[in-house]
Amino acid sequence: MALTPDQSQSQTQAIEFSREKEGHSLHVLASRLPGWREIPFVFGGVVFAIYGWAVRGFLYQVSSLYLYHTLGEIFNVFFYLMAFALLESLFVMGALILAAFILPGKWFKEGFIYKGFIAAWVGSIAMIRLEYYLFSLNYAVPSMSVLYGGMGIALLVLLVLLLLFQNILRLQRFLLMVEERMQIFTYLYIPLGILSLILVLLRTN
Amino acid sequence: MNRKKNISRRDFLKFVSLIPLTWLARPIAHATLPKREGNVHRNVIILVFDAWSANHLRFYGYPRDTMPNLERFMEKATVFHNHYSAGTFTIPGTASMLTGLYPWSHRAFSLGSGGIIKEHLNDQIFSIFSNTHSTLAYAQNKFADILLFQCAKYLDTHLKVGAFNLEHRFLYNFGPFKNDPQMAFASLENNILLDRTTSSSSLFVNPIYNLWKTTATRDNDLRFSDEYPLGLPDNTEQFLLADVVDGAIQTLRGLEEPGFVYFHFYPPHENYMPLKPFRNIFNDGWQPPVKPVHRLSWGKKSRATLNQLNREYDEYMASWDAEVSRLFQYMEDSGLLERSYVIITADHGELNERGERGHFTPLIFDPLIHIPLIIFQPGQKKRKDVHTYTSSIDLLPTLAHLIGSPAPSWVEGELLPEFGGVNDPGRSIYSMDAKTNASLAPLTKTSISLTKNHQRLTYYKYPDGEQFEFYNLEEDREELRDLYPSRPADAVLIRDELLQKLDEVNRLFKA
Numbered sequence: 001m002a003l004t005p006d007q008s009q010s011q012t013q014a015i016e017f018s019r020e021k022e023g024h025s026l027h028v029l030a031s032r033l034p035g036w037r038e039i040p041f042v043f044g045g046v047v048f049a050i051y052g053w054a055v056r057g058f059l060y061q062v063s064s065l066y067l068y069h070t071l072g073e074i075f076n077v078f079f080y081l082m083a084f085a086l087l088e089s090l091f092v093m094g095a096l097i098l099a100a101f102i103l104p105g106k107w108f109k110e111g112f113i114y115k116g117f118i119a120a121w122v123g124s125i126a127m128i129r130l131e132y133y134l135f136s137l138n139y140a141v142p143s144m145s146v147l148y149g150g151m152g153i154a155l156l157v158l159l160v161l162l163l164l165f166q167n168i169l170r171l172q173r174f175l176l177m178v179e180e181r182m183q184i185f186t187y188l189y190i191p192l193g194i195l196s197l198i199l200v201l202l203r204t205n
Numbered sequence: 206m207n208r209k210k211n212i213s214r215r216d217f218l219k220f221v222s223l224i225p226l227t228w229l230a231r232p233i234a235h236a237t238l239p240k241r242e243g244n245v246h247r248n249v250i251i252l253v254f255d256a257w258s259a260n261h262l263r264f265y266g267y268p269r270d271t272m273p274n275l276e277r278f279m280e281k282a283t284v285f286h287n288h289y290s291a292g293t294f295t296i297p298g299t300a301s302m303l304t305g306l307y308p309w310s311h312r313a314f315s316l317g318s319g320g321i322i323k324e325h326l327n328d329q330i331f332s333i334f335s336n337t338h339s340t341l342a343y344a345q346n347k348f349a350d351i352l353l354f355q356c357a358k359y360l361d362t363h364l365k366v367g368a369f370n371l372e373h374r375f376l377y378n379f380g381p382f383k384n385d386p387q388m389a390f391a392s393l394e395n396n397i398l399l400d401r402t403t404s405s406s407s408l409f410v411n412p413i414y415n416l417w418k419t420t421a422t423r424d425n426d427l428r429f430s431d432e433y434p435l436g437l438p439d440n441t442e443q444f445l446l447a448d449v450v451d452g453a454i455q456t457l458r459g460l461e462e463p464g465f466v467y468f469h470f471y472p473p474h475e476n477y478m479p480l481k482p483f484r485n486i487f488n489d490g491w492q493p494p495v496k497p498v499h500r501l502s503w504g505k506k507s508r509a510t511l512n513q514l515n516r517e518y519d520e521y522m523a524s525w526d527a528e529v530s531r532l533f534q535y536m537e538d539s540g541l542l543e544r545s546y547v548i549i550t551a552d553h554g555e556l557n558e559r560g561e562r563g564h565f566t567p568l569i570f571d572p573l574i575h576i577p578l579i580i581f582q583p584g585q586k587k588r589k590d591v592h593t594y595t596s597s598i599d600l601l602p603t604l605a606h607l608i609g610s611p612a613p614s615w616v617e618g619e620l621l622p623e624f625g626g627v628n629d630p631g632r633s634i635y636s637m638d639a640k641t642n643a644s645l646a647p648l649t650k651t652s653i654s655l656t657k658n659h660q661r662l663t664y665y666k667y668p669d670g671e672q673f674e675f676y677n678l679e680e681d682r683e684e685l686r687d688l689y690p691s692r693p694a695d696a697v698l699i700r701d702e703l704l705q706k707l708d709e710v711n712r713l714f715k716a
Contacts, residue, residue: 060404
């Protein structure tokens with residue numbers, strides 16, 4: 001069915017409006033995300049913590065692995081760990097970006113370069129505490145008051161650190177310097193993680 | 206003069222009339238065939254109970270009646286009174302049963318994901334049956350399951366470790382990982398998602414996973430607290446005893462006969478979680494003999510704790526007996542028992558004494574290695590008793606013999622008495638532990654026991670010292686009086702034999 005000139009014009013306007021709206025939405029979406037130049041700095045800190053912990057776990061177990069596995073098999077275990085660490089790093093980084101997206105801009109997005117880093121490290125230390133706490137309970141169900149208390153303390157520490165770093169420029173600069181140095185680990189660990197993931201995929205398919 | 210010899214119609218009819226005679230000849234021909242033809246169509250069903258000590262059965266002299274239903278069925282079976290596991294925990298115990306080899310040969314004796322060495326990968330029980338029987342295997346213990354993965358090419362059906370469990374948490378047999386189970390196990394189960402230790406390689410996922418797991422475990426425990434007052438049985442995944450038995454019955458219903466079936470059940474392995482009707486049934490005041498904490502004990506548990514553990518172990522065993530008796534009943538009612546050899550045994554025993562808990566120990570004493578062996582033969586109506594010392598490595602050659610195959614050349618075991626073997630009172634039976642020794646290195650951190658002529662010599666060889674212990678099992682079944690310090694001369698022959706054997710097996714791995 002052919003359109004009348006009026007119908008055609010109004011349809012074109014509707015499309016343009018929709019495109020404009022879409023562009024506006026994308027713009028709003030992008031404006032809520034942390035700056036693309038900030039993300040690698042934070043990711044460096046995340047990668048350092050997660051891969052460092054993974055290597056620690058591997059070194060802890062390598063002597064016992066050596067008891068019953070060949071060198072090649074031990075490398076395979078290492079590849080599994082590195083592949084998992086890559087996925088875990090992406091997961092944590094994704095969570096930080098999501099937090100920046102959801103929370104009011106002033107809370108987390110602005111200054112993401114140091115706020116994201118601090119959040120990642122406070123989160124890492126909280127997780128280590130949680131692991132040791134569960135271990136101390138012999139993996140029985142923890143008391144909720146202790147868990148909530150722990151979460152409260154972690155949030156408080158995070159808040160204090162964020163306020164401290166927000167107001168003291170010198171601390172921000174120091175942290176940025178640390179982040180810059182940590183970025184080297186991204187160049188080292190991420191290719192290793194990708195290579196390991198490929199090897200694991202090849203082994204399991 | 207050539208006379209043409211044509212077959213006449215009459216000749217042809219005479220020939221045809223002889224054909225029915227061939228049917229008459231069949232039984233004669235059948236009788237002269239080797240035994241293989243007679244038994245090859247029988248099913249062979251092995252039921253393994255994990256960490257099941259013979260010393261906790263009334264039949265073997267224990268004061269508590271822990272498994273009355275099983276003992277009723279035993280009246281129609283051949284029962285071995287002195288059967289010993291070659292290993293002291295699941296990996297070596299199961300590997301020895303499956304290969305007919307001592308742990309020093311198959312080398313699966315370390316804690317973790319190491320399995321049978323490549324040289325012996327084809328030397329296992331499923332390879333014998335794969336040409337004549339449908340083969341089906343299920344292990345509810347993850348370490349035994351890893352060994353089954355090593356046997357995969359001879360298995361028609363390999364049921365998942367959690368096939369009958371309440372929940373499914375294992376990853377090594379999930380999705381693509383089942384194509385690389387051993388490495389996935391070593392990485393995921395033994396390194397990334399870990400509990401009982403803080404050495405996990407995952408910084409964020411593992412604590413969250415453990416938090417979720419403990420909560421889910423608690424919720425399940427609460428959900429079933431009416432049935433299981435102490436909580437649900439747990440092999441990393443929780444399960445109900447009834448579900449496991451139902452699953453096994455269901456599997457046997459669909460068995461393609463003749464079948465070779467290997468069921469490795471987790472109970473009565475720790476944690477001991479008795480059903481409500483059996484909770485406190487052994488609150489009878491009886492206490493096992495006092496046995497001091499051993500110098501090499503890792504656990505150093507108090508006597509009160511161990512007595513409590515023994516009581517819970519017995520109650521859990523009674524709970525398992527009540528459930529698993531439905532499986533025996535099913536086999537009897539369905540006629541499966543009449544068409545099958547059914548073997549009930551264990552991978553190793555349990556040692557809640559001398560400071561030790563369970564089987565995480567370098568010690569070797571009777572409760573840890575003395576395991577039941579019960580064999581039902583088709584048509585057997587009366588119990589037979591075998592008192593000769595036998596080993597778990599004897600199962601493979603015996604089963605091969607039952608289906609008419611010769612004992613494979615690789616096996617170190619012998620035919621069991623009553624099943625083609627002879628009663629040899631002087632036979633040497635070894636059991637060993639080397640969980641901290643490298644798999645492919647000489648045995649330098651090991652405990653080895655040699656049992657023969659009602660005597661047991663145990664050699665503890667560790668870098669910080671060596672020690673022999675010598676017991677007379679006829680006079681001192683509880684192994685309370687170590688005779689080695691006072692009568693070393695009595696142990697000379699048996700000691701030399703053990704040391705010679707150790708030297709022989711170590712020679713293969715010396716540089």
